[in-house]
Amino acid sequence: MTVEQIEEKQSAPADSPGSGAGTRRQYAQEVLALARRWWIELLRERLNLVFSLAQPAIWLVFFGAGVERAIDTKVIGTDDYIGFMLAGIVTFTIVGNGVSGAMPLLWDKETGYLDRLMSMPIARSSVIVSRFVFQVAQQSAQILLVVLVALALGVRIATGPFGMLVILLTAALLTMSVTAAFSALAYAVPQHGTFFAVAGFVSLPLLFMSNAFVPLEAMPVWMEVVARLNPLTYAIEAMRTLVLNGWEPRVAASLAVLLFAGAICLALGTWQFRKQTGERVRG
Amino acid sequence: MSPAIETVALRKTFGDNVAIDALDLSVERGDVFGLLGPNGAGKTTTIRMLTTLLAPDSGAARVCGFDVSAQPSEVRQRIGYVMQRVAYRGLLTGRECVEIEAALYHLPRREIPVLAEAALDAVGMLPHADRRWTTYSGGMQKRLDLACGLLHSPEVLVLDEPSLGLDVQSRHNVWEFVADRRLGGATILLATNYLDEADRLCNKVAIIDHGRVVVQGSPSELKRSVGADVVEVATREPERLRRVIETERWVKKIVIGELGDLHIFVEDAAVALPAVMRIGLEHGIGLERVTYSQPSLDDVFLLHTGRELREVAMAP
């Protein structure tokens, strides 16, 4: 997005002082206007809203009340099964939302509204950035709700309120990566059928090939290797450590890996977006 | 002042398909310029290049003096674009659509509600502003698009088949809309398949086919260039009739349209009409219908391309 802003500054007439500030204000206006669009849609799709808000909390209760009894606490290394599952369920939600969150971009592309947007004097990136901002905000609200439900179910977060903040931050980072990756897919596919086929194909393995349900230590070696290549693993590790253990160095290490994965996904997303709009004139 | 739109040897290919081939257009400020041509002629492709949605392969296109490739943001600020296809806008109401797009054009935040109302009012959509746009009829959706296109009072308004699929009433609304914009000083580029629309609204038209300008000028100039009158004859044996009257002195040119009608371009219909009937009778060629008309843009197109635009345009 910085590149876009620089380009805009250069093309702005030289005799308009303060055009840089104006550009930044305009950029904010664009992102807000587009986010307003997402926001209205979310409110109108009430059923969708209720389900997506409640779903992770329901998972948590379900796991807490039922699955807990079938679990060998020696394998997961803690008595607090709900606390153990919390990170996994947060991640679960993020992946699910990543798929549904890329859909509006897909529709805009397919129905031609993207063209309408691209004919306007807006920075190219505001289309994607608005979606990211929106997704992260929506996701944070959802995760806050799950965490509150977990607290109500008796989970105690080892790192306290500040740790909770870091959990939200971790989730936001993962949301960025996942949203970027699925947006890249939305822009790359020839039509929506392909998107759903691929998204459906990758989501579940992505979750099962991570430490969402089983800690890395309890995995067979080959599975651990696969899980270590999966960015979800690091988000889960960071969040789980913050919930169960406290401030440990591996939290920082996991966040670093996540940041790196986020950068790659973002580059991928930008690349596909540019490719999609590549026939068009840049600006 | 630089022309509103100028293209020089503009070219665009899709693989082997040459969509636009050496296109030269010049649209003066204040013109209502009609881009005419059958399906696939390259109207939308031209418009997509002018609205910076498609990069030209070669040649240049300038809008208000700004090059579409080198200064796209300058161009985007000055154009309003109404697409051929109605834009999909999710679950929003008409008013929300317009307000959001107003913000995307960076209109001052405080003025947006007022400007949005004015734009909706200009297309007669104010009474329906607070309904979801998906509940609108096709014509109303198109008018919503028009409202969005004029929000920021663009210097150049680009309308891609604005009255496609509209009923008579809605078409008249669109025409009034165009006439109003013109009075407001805007330049309008209008792609259309409807020749009557172009005839009525445009002060200049360019007929394009296979990505090239076939002929351009004001509608009356073009019609004058056809000749005085056109006699249309419907018959089962168009080829034979053509052969027997081809040599007549009063015939300037004969073209057979796609429905098999004979279009005979003549000096004076008063002489030609009885002559055609007499010759038909003499040779025993049954004539089903004989009419004559002042030349229309249709005839202009037919004369220059040997094909009829009307049938093409009538097809859904």
Ligand SMILES: Nc1ncnc2c1ncn2[C@@H]1O[C@H](COP(=O)(O)OP(=O)(O)OP(=O)(O)O)[C@@H](O)[C@H]1O
């Ligand atoms: N994205 C594309 N990829 C490949 N070919 C294309 C593409 N867009 C247009 N074409 C081709 O370019 C030519 C011109 O198409 P264009 O859409 O400009 O026609 P048009 O004059 O707008 O026709 P219509 O009256 O049907 O809207 C056609 O042969 C079309 O098949």
Ligand SMILES: [Mg+2]
């Ligand atoms: Mg078209």
